[in-house]
Amino acid sequence: MRLDTDPYLSRYADRARDLAASEIRALFAVVNRPEIVSFAGGMPDTAAMDLDAVAQLTAEVVRDHGHTALQYGGGQGREELREQLVEVMARGGAPATPDELLVTVGGQQGLELVAKCFVDPGDVVLAEGPTYVGGVGALSSHQADLRHVPMDAEGMRTDLLEEALAALKREGRRAKYVYTIPNHQNPGGVSLSEERRVHLAELAEEHDLLLLEDGAYSLLDFEGHVGTSLRSLVPDRVVYVGTMSKTFAPGVRTGWIAAPTPVRERLVVLREAADLCPGNLTQLVVERWLTTQPWEAQVKEYRALYAEKARTMLDALEAEMPAEVAWTRPSGGMFVWLTVPRGIDTSALLAKAIVNRVAYVPGRGFFGDGQGGDALRLCFSYASVERIREGVGRLAELLQGELALLRDVFGADAPELAGRRDEPGITGGGQGGGGTSRDPGPGWGVA
Numbered sequence: 106m107r108l109d110t111d112p113y114l115s116r117y118a119d120r121a122r123d124l125a126a127s128e129i130r131a132l133f134a135v136v137n138r139p140e141i142v143s144f145a146g147g148m149p150d151t152a153a154m155d156l157d158a159v160a161q162l163t164a165e166v167v168r169d170h171g172h173t174a175l176q177y178g179g180g181q182g183r184e185e186l187r188e189q190l191v192e193v194m195a196r197g198g199a200p201a202t203p204d205e206l207l208v209t210v211g212g213q214q215g216l217e218l219v220a221k222c223f224v225d226p227g228d229v230v231l232a233e234g235p236t237y238v239g240g241v242g243a244l245s246s247h248q249a250d251l252r253h254v255p256m257d258a259e260g261m262r263t264d265l266l267e268e269a270l271a272a273l274k275r276e277g278r279r280a281k282y283v284y285t286i287p288n289h290q291n292p293g294g295v296s297l298s299e300e301r302r303v304h305l306a307e308l309a310e311e312h313d314l315l316l317l318e319d320g321a322y323s324l325l326d327f328e329g330h331v332g333t334s335l336r337s338l339v340p341d342r343v344v345y346v347g348t349m350s351k352t353f354a355p356g357v358r359t360g361w362i363a364a365p366t367p368v369r370e371r372l373v374v375l376r377e378a379a380d381l382c383p384g385n386l387t388q389l390v391v392e393r394w395l396t397t398q399p400w401e402a403q404v405k406e407y408r409a410l411y412a413e414k415a416r417t418m419l420d421a422l423e424a425e426m427p428a429e430v431a432w433t434r435p436s437g438g439m440f441v442w443l444t445v446p447r448g449i450d451t452s453a454l455l456a457k458a459i460v461n462r463v464a465y466v467p468g469r470g471f472f473g474d475g476q477g478g479d480a481l482r483l484c485f486s487y488a489s490v491e492r493i494r495e496g497v498g499r500l501a502e503l504l505q506g507e508l509a510l511l512r513d514v515f516g517a518d519a520p521e522l523a524g525r526r527d528e529p530g531i532t533g534g535g536q537g538g539g540g541t542s543r544d545p546g547p548g549w550g551v552a
């Protein structure tokens with residue numbers, strides 16, 4: 106049903122009235138068909154999990170703590186779990202105390218609660234461009250004025266953030282916070298360099314700024330490298346959001362927020378209004394997972410698996426993609442960001458891609474302002490290596506066909522066909538200045 110024929114339209118709150126019923130959502134309904142290679146959902150490969158161990162500990166939770174597990178709990182989440190999550194954060198170099206933590210229903214609820222806590226309609230929030238689609242959703246549901254700061258191979262361009270902050274000051278405004286995913290960013294696949302982390306922390310001090318640090322991929326560096334957490338640099342200025350989705354399993358819907366105590370207190374009240382408390386059953390399962398199982402070995406297994414899949418995807422891209430296409434080279438996480446010539450609209454192309462039995466997420470969803478029509482995100486963590494090769498082949502063939510069509514329509518030298526490898530932005534770079542496979546080049550500018 107289209108929203109403009111919706112008989113309830115006049116009744117909605119402003120924040121709900123403008124929500125678009127996405128055509129892409131309808132397309133995603135079919136991407137799980139077995140004949141389609143899906144690079145769309147950011148899904149961990151739970152085939153790597155020891156299901157017997159999870160079955161056993163879940164049974165133990167019900168047997169040994171059944172009455173607690175099936176009962177309501179406190180709004181902040183179980184203290185025993187918070188103590189464990191502090192340990193998980195410590196592995197990612199982010200300090201916190203159990204009292205600063207609030208257990209949430211996934212990191213997504215964390216992002217939404219932080220937006221609810223700080224954002225009035227029209228308030229400015231700054232974020233990397235592109236940024237996590239669920240982060241965009243959380244902010245737009247609170248009618249934030251989301252402004253993007255471009256990235257390059259070393260993550261957010263903090264020099265451009267500085268300019269944006271100065272411009273806001275001139276307007277007599279200030280950003281409510283800066284949302285950043287410093288490690289193996291979703292969707293860019295790049296990480297913030299150490300120098301820029303320090304610069305960002307300095308800017309936070311200078312401009313009296315709050316940072317929202319999203320640590321979703323902090324433990325998923327292929328080599329086990331851990332970047333300096335912003336929370337270790339300016340703890341009083343950082344609200345940290347974490348999740349067990351990428352290191353354990355998204356099905357347990359367990360994440361957390363670590364925030365300075367006054368903020369944490371408000372967040373607990375807001376969460377109680379939304380869902381009273383996190384589920385005790387899943388909290389106990391996660392708690393037992395962290396206390397009785399070799400969870401760090403599981404994370405290591407995920408890392409090795411994703412390293413192999415990333416390598417497969419990058420090799421396939423290198424071998425198959427037309428010269429006009431550029432992509433990032435992640436050193437962790439789950440994503441590659443691809444940029445195509447401007448004549449191709451990746452939202453419009455998705456239907457054709459699905460007919461060609463391959464799926465991706467079009468780039469526009471990762472921006473709040475309509476950018477990204479010439480980009481797309483590929484997730485390499487879920488598909489098998491054979492399927493990755495197959496899927497990249499299908500996507501390359503599709504893009505070859507689109508480019509041939511554009512050449513026929515516009516002529517071979519038309520700007521619509523221009524290759525993207527020499528352009529600034531994350532199209533041209535990989536993590537840590539690595540560059541694309543064909544066109545390395547650190548220090549690239551605005552996207």
Ligand SMILES: Cc1ncc(COP(=O)(O)O)c(C=O)c1O
Pocket residue numbers: 147210211212213214237239286291319321347348349350355359360
């Ligand atoms: C950067 C980032 N933050 C937060 C989340 C939220 O995940 P969840 O709600 O499963 O914890 C995701 C999920 O993909 C993500 O990529």
